[in-house]
Amino acid sequence: GAVVSQHPSWVICKSGTSVKIECRSLDFQATTMFWYRQFPKQSLMLMATSNEGSKATYEQGVEKDKFLINHASLTLSTLTVTSAHPEDSSFYICSARDIRDQPQHFGDGTRLSIL
Amino acid sequence: GQNIDQPTEMTATEGAIVQINCTYQTSGFNGLFWYQQHAGEAPTFLSYNVLDGLEEKGRFSSFLSRSKGYSYLLLKELQMKDSASYLCAVRDPLVMTTDSWGKFQFGAGTQVVVTP
Numbered sequence: 496g497a498v499v500s501q502h503p504s505w506v507i508c509k510s511g512t513s514v515k516i517e518c519r520s521l522d523f524q525a526t527t528m529f530w531y532r533q534f535p536k537q538s539l540m541l542m543a544t545s546n547e548g549s550k551a552t553y554e555q556g557v558e559k560d561k562f563l564i565n566h567a568s569l570t571l572s573t574l575t576v577t578s579a580h581p582e583d584s585s586f587y588i589c590s591a592r593d594i595r596d597q598p599q600h601f602g603d604g605t606r607l608s609i610l
Numbered sequence: 611g612q613n614i615d616q617p618t619e620m621t622a623t624e625g626a627i628v629q630i631n632c633t634y635q636t637s638g639f640n641g642l643f644w645y646q647q648h649a650g651e652a653p654t655f656l657s658y659n660v661l662d663g664l665e666e667k668g669r670f671s672s673f674l675s676r677s678k679g680y681s682y683l684l685l686k687e688l689q690m691k692d693s694a695s696y697l698c699a700v701r702d703p704l705v706m707t708t709d710s711w712g713k714f715q716f717g718a719g720t721q722v723v724v725t726p
Contacts, residue, residue, distance in 0.1 A: 501652075529714075538697065538718040539653070588652045592711070597658055598643050599714060604652040 498522050499591050501602025508579065509610055515575045516605045518589030524569040525591035529599060530562070533586045545572055579609045614717035616698050621723045622688055630683045630696050630720045638704030640712045644672050644683045645697040647719065653697055656683070688724050695719040 498521040506514050518528060526547050531539040543559075545551035545566035553559045561583075563575040572591075576583055586606050590599040613635040622628040634642070641660040645653035657667050659674035659681060671684040685692055697719045703712030 497655075539716045541714070544713075586650075597641055597660070597711070598655045600655060601645075601652040606650075 497593060497596065497600040499525075499589065499600050499602040501589050501605055503605060504603060505606050505608075507608045507610065510580050511578055512609075513575055513577045514579055514607060515573055516587055516589070516607075518572045518574070518591065518602050520570045520591045520593075520600075523591075523593040523596075525572075526569060526594050527592050528566055528572040529590045529592075530564060530572075530574050531588045531590065533588060533604075539588065542574075576607065579607070581609045583607065584609045614698055614700055614715055616696075616717045616720045618718070619721040619723065621725060623725055624688055624690060626688050628685045628688060628722060630685070630698075630722070632681045632683070632698035632717060634679050634681075634698070634700045634715075634717075636700050636702045636704075636715060638702045638712065639676060639700060640703040641701040642672075642674055642681045643699040643701070643714070644670075644681075645699065647695045647697060649694075656696075685722070690724050690726070693722060693724045695721050 500519045502517045528545050530542045533539050541554050542557045543551040543553045545564050547566050547569050551564035566572040588604040590601045592599050616632045643658040644656040647653040657672040664673045669686045674681045698717040699714045701712045701714050705713040
């Protein structure tokens with residue numbers, strides 16, 4: 496149980512493009528979803544926490560207009576990187592928590608490369 | 611401030627046992643979690659402790675002492691596939707977040723290298 500699907504796995508695109516990443520909880524309802532960013536050989540950095548039907552809470556230093564998060568249903572959250580630039584290239588990982596369970600369960604991650 | 615400390619790297623031989631320590635200093639405590647992360651992949655959940663003591667799950671065990679701010683993950687009968695980074699995370703209910711259970715604070719991870 497507790498499977499989280501993240502799509503796409505890889506994105507390579509030109510600077511200035513907006514990229515949307517989807518995160519779905521497949522076998523449970525996730526009232527809370529999390530978006531992380533990870534640079535090579537570094538730990539996870541929480542970008543934002545979102546609850547279904549409400550605005551996301553962004554961590555300090557994360558631009559909300561740059562990283563748009565929508566948590567429209569109990570099984571789907573999306574992260575849109577708007578007007579992406581090379582410095583936005585990173586590994587983006589979502590996670591979700593079942594309301595009945597303790598741990599966060601992670602999606603497979605999206606490797607974003609901006610040329 | 612929030613502080614999660616774990617060793618950077620550990621090396622062990624196939625079939626051996628390795629213990630990864632994690633010490634933490636956080637405002638509050640509502641569970642300690644261990645995740646495994648292979649290179650280029652997302653973390654997978656291994657175990658969690660919310661009360662003091664040992665939790666055993668097959669070849670993996672995790673121990674917690676809340677009074678000492680200390681946990682360890684024990685990996686027995688090491689296999690080559692256990693080569694990965696192991697992340698310690700503490701959930702802190704006193705850090706403001708929209709998750710009612712509290713915010714996860716991750717350590718930097720311990721890279722375990724298993725040699726033949």
